[in-house]
Amino acid sequence: MTSQTATGAGAGTPDEPEATRRAAGVAESARANRGWWDRNADEYQVEHGTFLGDDRFVWCPEGLDEVEAELLGPAEQLAGRPVLEIGAGAAQCSRWLAAQGAHPVALDLSHRQLQHALRIGATFPLVCADAGALPFADASFDLACSAYGALPFVADPVLVLREVRRVLRPGGRFVFSVTHPIRWAFPDEPGPEGLSVAASYFDRTPYVEQDDAGRAVYVEHHRTLGDRVRDIVTAGFRLVDLVEPEWPSWNTSEWGGWSPLRGNLIPGTAIFVCVRD
Template sequence: MADHLPQRVRVERRPVDEAESRRANGPDWDRYADEYQATHGDFLGNTGFVWGPEGLTEDDAGVLGAVEGKDVLEVGSGAGQCSRWVRLRGGRSVGLDLSLRQLQHSRRLDEESGVAVPSVLGTATRLPFGPGTFDVVFCSFGALQFVADIDDAVAEVARVLRPGGRFAFSVTHPTRWSFPDDPSAAGLTAATSYWDRTPYVEVDDESGRVAYVEHHRTLGDWVGLLAGHDFRLVALVEPEWPEGHERVWGGWSQTRGRLIPGTAIFAADLPPG
């Protein structure tokens, strides 16, 4: 969940629809983008591909499969670090993000790295691409957990993928939702039901507007969503916290990571044509 909770917001758990989620999360990421890139940019790397706070890289995970010569879409691309990794390995990657400020950082890193990623402003529930445009669609801790209408997002991925295409994504591990968002030992005691899918919401105390939203799905929910759009699950990776990795990222830390998973990575394929 959020690692940028300011003093002026209060946390709630309540239903939030897609329109309200989008109105909150786009501006929130615009506000937070500079701090996010300053705090996490070195860890991510300008041309790196990290699946989550544990630091598991795509070089080690191999979840996407070979990308050389393939058309690849990154949903929730942020500053495009993962898409640059794809381009350096011969893939034709494109980025999409809801935050204009994140895409401005992507343009900055295009210039700094010399590896340019074409990127568009858009939402996961309405991808601005034609049917069968891509061989691979992926999302590394990006848009999916900020989307209310997740069935629409998965349907859109299926639509823009070619037959046999791969969909890979990482999200906060669903079991983490039972625990407080606290990286210390105090965050190791389950406080809420794993099956409580009520969204996590931050509300601006001054305006009363929703300022940030995350949506929870169980492991079974994700498997059902994929199966419902004809995807065949080929991998579910739960990275262990590596020895000597002392980075704290929001609710993630060595203290917690040694005992409970923080990230779930799914890979699923459409049937071949």
């Protein structure tokens, strides 16, 4: 899952990169984010590992679980089906899929994240590769999924979507979650200061953290809801559902800018359910 929602710029301290909004292309975004996730994978798993579990399929900081959501279909229908998880991190979702009898393959740009998948007991294929150039043959999978993986961080989401469509069989389903686009208009703060609009929703300028030499070390890309829908259609998918999870009463945790306060007022996550006809 994403580390943050980027809505504003600020000067970094000597120990922190500078946050800004500027253009960032495909290669720069991939290089920056591979490095960021390799450097921060350990901290990320310590901070969020308990919430994610070792073998749960959690779609978002709201805590929507595939057990209840069944966005990939009923669990009893997953057995024997090849599934590609994109931006898998420590592959907790793939572990859950394997427990249902599916045949998952977990792909991530970060080698260090996949080492955590080995640590928690992954027994299925782990692939370190870019989502924009999937190393699989056409029509290799029945299903594909991505819980905050890849799509928020790539400069060309259509490239990724077309690659996913290529490796899916006709009738295959791709489900992916991203930060809800409306969140880009608000500061990334869990408290009351995160409830006032601070930026234009229509400003697609990427959020970039850069070092003293101006090299990007972390990049997130903003797409409006309309952009996401057009990307999906342009890539050849059919959008069959858009899920905006509400904040559940049991979830009292904060995750970056996600919190019960904000979650009860504005959506934090958008989940797109797509079919390859």
